[in-house]
Amino acid sequence: MQYVDLHLHTTASDGVMSPSEIVRYAKAKGLQAIAITDHDTIEGLEEGLSEGERIDFEVIPGIEISAEHSPGSMHLLGFFLDIHHPLLIDRLGYLQKARAERNPKIVERLNRIGIQLTYEEVLKASGGGQVGRPHFAQVLLEKN
């Protein structure tokens, strides 16, 4: 029996391993292939794909896109992306802008209910990648 994992996040969004690390880890664990599917970004794909090529391991360029759909929201997984497609790059820029506008609002809401945390602390927790809810959780945990 051989296994694949088609839903992995890297440090390009809210994962804990860099794209190269996750590719090496998956191979070491005996998987046959993986898809890197970061939240609303393809930033980690170039690195993940080239590491896969280097160690002869199949990496599928993917993404996880947040979509609003009444009555809530959903996450769509996409696979086999053309990471240089201009329309894809343009639309992702739009999603990243929406995310950048959402995050300070989460800080405001937390502050309003008496939880002290700053956006700088959350940015630091993200390590320079895309900021997501797990980074807020990490700062909250650090502050008990």
Ligand SMILES: [Zn+2]
């Ligand atoms: Zn996910």
